[in-house]
Amino acid sequence: IYYFTFIISSLFIYIASLFEKKNKFLMSFFVAVSIIILALLAFLRDTSIGTDTLNYNNYYYYVQSSKNLIIYCKSMHDLFGIEYGFSFLNYIIGILNISVHSFYFICECIIGINVSLSIFSLSKKINVTLGWMTYCCIFYTLSFNILRQSLALS
Numbered sequence: 001i002y003y004f005t006f007i008i009s010s011l012f013i014y015i016a017s018l019f020e021k022k023n024k025f026l027m028s029f030f031v032a033v034s035i036i037i038l039a040l041l042a043f044l045r046d047t048s049i050g051t052d053t054l055n056y057n058n059y060y061y062y063v064q065s066s067k068n069l070i071i072y073c074k075s076m077h078d079l080f081g082i083e084y085g086f087s088f089l090n091y092i093i094g095i096l097n098i099s100v101h102s103f104y105f106i107c108e109c110i111i112g113i114n115v116s117l118s119i120f121s122l123s124k125k126i127n128v129t130l131g132w133m134t135y136c137c138i139f140y141t142l143s144f145n146i147l148r149q150s151l152a153l154s
C-alpha cells in the first residue's frame with residue numbers, strides 16, 4: 001500500500017509541477033491533493049504502528065485530564081521534554097475531541113506542506129517529482145516512528 005500511495009501522491013506532485021509557472025491555483029490544488037493522499041495513509045494507520053505511537057497517544061489523551069493549555073504545556077515540557085509548540089498543537093487537536101487518527105492526519109499535513117514548500121522553492125535546482133519521491137520513500141515512513149521530530153525537521 002505504501003508504494004501505491006507514494007506513486008499516486010508523486011503523480012499529483014508531477015502534475016502540480018507542470019502548473020508551477022502557469023497557474024498557481026492549479027499547482028496549489030494538486031500539491032494539496034498529493035499531501036492529503038499521504039496524510040490519509042497516516043490517518044488510516046493503526047495506533048500500534050510506529051515505535052513512539054504509544055507516547056503520542058498518551059500525550060493526546062492526557063489533554064482530557066488537563067485543566068488548561070498552560071498547565072498541559074508546562075507538564076509535557078517538565079515531564080517529557082516536549083516542545084511547547086508540539087504541546088500546543090496536541091492540546092488544540094485534543095481539546096476539539098477529535099480522534100487520535102485526526103491528530104496523525106493533521107501532523108502529516110503540516111509535514112507535507114513544509115516539505116512541498118521546500119521542494120518547490122528549490123525547483124530551479126532539483127526535479128520536484130524526484131524530490132517528493134525521495135521524501136516519500138526515505139522520510140515519510142520514518143515520521144510514523146518520530147512524528148514530533150519529523151514536524152521539527154520538516
